[in-house]
Amino acid sequence: MSLHIAANPGDIAETVLISGDPRRAKNIAETMLTGAECFNEIRGMYGYTGNFEGKSVSVMGTGIGMPSTAIYLNELIVDYSVRKIIRIGTCGCIQPGLTLGDVVVAMGASTDSNINRSTFNGIDFAPLADFSLLQSAQKTAGEMNIKTAVGNIFSTDLFYHPNDPQRWEILAAHNVLCVEMETAILYTLAARFNVSSLSLLTVSDNILTGEAASAQDREKSFTDMINIALKIA
Numbered sequence: 001m002s003l004h005i006a007a008n009p010g011d012i013a014e015t016v017l018i019s020g021d022p023r024r025a026k027n028i029a030e031t032m033l034t035g036a037e038c039f040n041e042i043r044g045m046y047g048y049t050g051n052f053e054g055k056s057v058s059v060m061g062t063g064i065g066m067p068s069t070a071i072y073l074n075e076l077i078v079d080y081s082v083r084k085i086i087r088i089g090t091c092g093c094i095q096p097g098l099t100l101g102d103v104v105v106a107m108g109a110s111t112d113s114n115i116n117r118s119t120f121n122g123i124d125f126a127p128l129a130d131f132s133l134l135q136s137a138q139k140t141a142g143e144m145n146i147k148t149a150v151g152n153i154f155s156t157d158l159f160y161h162p163n164d165p166q167r168w169e170i171l172a173a174h175n176v177l178c179v180e181m182e183t184a185i186l187y188t189l190a191a192r193f194n195v196s197s198l199s200l201l202t203v204s205d206n207i208l209t210g211e212a213a214s215a216q217d218r219e220k221s222f223t224d225m226i227n228i229a230l231k232i233a
């Protein structure tokens with residue numbers, strides 16, 4: 001057991017799907033994996049390991065934001081030898097060509113977080129997806145007839161910000177597709193520990209129009225993204 005994860009060595013698969021929402025992880029384990037066993041309930045951060053098409057796969061919540069996510073990623077990689085991490089998250093789109101339910105593949109993650117600035121002594125590190133995982137996701141999405149938008153995304157520390165909605169303008173003008181809260185630290189830690197990672201996101205909010213998916217949809221739907229993630233796991 002590590003500080004925040006109750007699993008024994010060997011309880012967690014080499015590939016882990018992560019979601020900010022722990023109940024999304026639980027729902028995936030219960031509906032899409034066979035033989036799923038729970039390995040963590042500490043702080044309600046559900047983690048399960050089961051099988052998908054003959055492969056052992058784990059799925060776990062990380063909580064919202066980069067500080068929480070960094071704790072689980074460190075422990076998954078360092079204490080449980082996880083080698084591949086695929087985030088299945090939600091995002092708010094800031095491009096007019098995107099709409100609720102669209103799948104975004106995050107090639108890179110810009111951020112306003114001080115986590116990386118302090119780690120890199122003021123240098124702006126560019127957190128990037130693993131190229132071969134990204135290629136696999138694109139190939140799989142094509143075979144499943146799922147349209148994706150691939151590009152730069154933005155990982156923010158603040159869901160609510162006093163400069164909203166103006167703060168999105170400069171990002172949208174530089175082709176940033178959408179906003180979420182974890183991918184920059186995922187790609188940074190994957191680079192540090194030499195593991196592969198990719199973020200797949202489903203648009204749950206349209207920041208330009210104010211449209212928003214329900215909490216239930218965020219927990220239980222968005223199956224296109226989850227199917228791609230499980231296929232490439």
Ligand SMILES: O=P(O)(O)O[C@H]1O[C@H](CO)[C@@H](O)[C@H]1O
Nearest residue numbers: 019020021064089090180181
């Ligand atoms: O759906 P999840 O994975 O939680 O991701 C998004 O949703 C949360 C905000 O509502 C943040 O964690 C953001 O990154």
Ligand SMILES: O=c1cc[nH]c(=O)[nH]1
Nearest residue numbers: 090091092179180205
């Ligand atoms: O971080 C997020 C996640 C979903 N929707 C948003 O608007 N922001």
